[in-house]
Amino acid sequence: xxSWNSAKAKVQLRLSVQRLRTLxxxxxxxxxxxxxxxxxxxxxxxxxTARIKVEGIIVEDIHVELLEILELYSELLLARFGVLDQxxxxxxxxxxxxxxxxxxxxxxxxxKELHVLRDILMHKYGRExxxxxxxxxxxxxxxxxxxxxxAATPSSELVDAYLTEITKAYxxxxxxxxxxxxxxxxxxxxxxxxxxxxxxxxxxxASTSLTPKLPDIPPTEGTNEKADSTKExxxxxxxxxxxxxxxxxxxxxxxxxxxKR
Numbered sequence: 001x002x003s004w005n006s007a008k009a010k011v012q013l014r015l016s017v018q019r020l021r022t023l024x025x026x027x028x029x030x031x032x033x034x035x036x037x038x039x040x041x042x043x044x045x046x047x048x049t050a051r052i053k054v055e056g057i058i059v060e061d062i063h064v065e066l067l068e069i070l071e072l073y074s075e076l077l078l079a080r081f082g083v084l085d086q087x088x089x090x091x092x093x094x095x096x097x098x099x100x101x102x103x104x105x106x107x108x109x110x111x112k113e114l115h116v117l118r119d120i121l122m123h124k125y126g127r128e129x130x131x132x133x134x135x136x137x138x139x140x141x142x143x144x145x146x147x148x149x150x151a152a153t154p155s156s157e158l159v160d161a162y163l164t165e166i167t168k169a170y171x172x173x174x175x176x177x178x179x180x181x182x183x184x185x186x187x188x189x190x191x192x193x194x195x196x197x198x199x200x201x202x203x204x205x206a207s208t209s210l211t212p213k214l215p216d217i218p219p220t221e222g223t224n225e226k227a228d229s230t231k232e233x234x235x236x237x238x239x240x241x242x243x244x245x246x247x248x249x250x251x252x253x254x255x256x257x258x259x260k261r
Contacts, residue, residue, distance in 0.1 A: 004124040006085050012120060013078045015113045020071040023111065027064050031057055039170035042163065047174075054162045058154040066148040070105060070114065073098035073142075090129055099125070100140040103133045108149055 034057055041050040076098045077084050083092045084099070091099045099121055106118035122130040133140055160176040167174040 004120060009084075009117075009120050009124075010078070010081055012113065012117045013074050013081070016074045016111070016117050017071055017078070019111050019113045020067050020074065024064055024067050024071070027060055027067075031060055031064075035166050036170070038163070038166050039172050042167050042174050043172045050163065051159050054159050054166075055154050058158060058162060059151070062148050062151045066105065066145065067109065069142070069145055069148070070102060070109070073101050074114075074117070077102075090125060096140065097142055100133045101142045101145045103130060104136060104141045105145050105149060 034053060038050045038053050038057070041047075041053070077095055080095050084095045086092060090096070102114065103118050103121055106114045109115075132138075136146065163174065164176065166172075
């Protein structure tokens with residue numbers, strides 16, 4: 001168990017933000033390669049194999065969303081570190097949701113930095129409070145975090161929705177067996193019911209040839225648009241000084257954008 005130390009806690013928050021961002025970039029690069037492979041499988045008529053791979057992609061997309069939410073909460077705690085550093089038995093409401101979500105969700109991630117941050121927060125607020133958070137008493141954990149952790153096996157409708165979008169983006173002719181008269185409506189309806197954002201694959205497909213699987217290439221700067229925008233968005237809170245008001249406004253906008261997806 002790690003004791004509370006202000007300087008160490010701030011460093012750990014920064015490390016967590018950086019590692020969460022890097023892991024998102026890596027997983028998104030892998031997902032891009034997998035989507036190309038799925039389109040190739042459909043083109044070759046291997047539909048069932050493609051469907052199995054789509055289920056894996058959906059699960060990974062949900063996990064990436066969880067990582068993004070935890071990254072935003074870590075940035076929020078950095079922006080409001082003065083409030084977090086107060087000597088209180090329970091976190092201030094301004095940081096409570098972020099503290100609870102990290103304590104609750106960190107064990108379901110593979111990041112050691114986030115695990116250490118969780119231990120630091122648990123030590124600061126004590127065993128009783130930490131147990132209450134882990135049991136999510138009084139619904140203290142963000143509903144979006146709980147939803148991402150409790151996501152059910154993707155439905156056949158959602159799998160069809162992903163397949164429809166992937167094949168359309170890569171120019172592969174395919175429709176669900178029960179496609180009916182309105183596949184577009186079915187796609188949107190399935191995604192809405194699942195509370196899982198349906199990505200727009202057209203941009204990535206336009207710059208990617210439909211070929212058999214190639215060796216994975218480690219992600220680099222500029223791997224995708226989301227990584228670029230994330231880097232730009234966090235510069236003020238991680239790499240250079242910024243006012244607390246600027247940090248708060250930026251994080252508020254990014255949380256709002258995440259909820260709309």
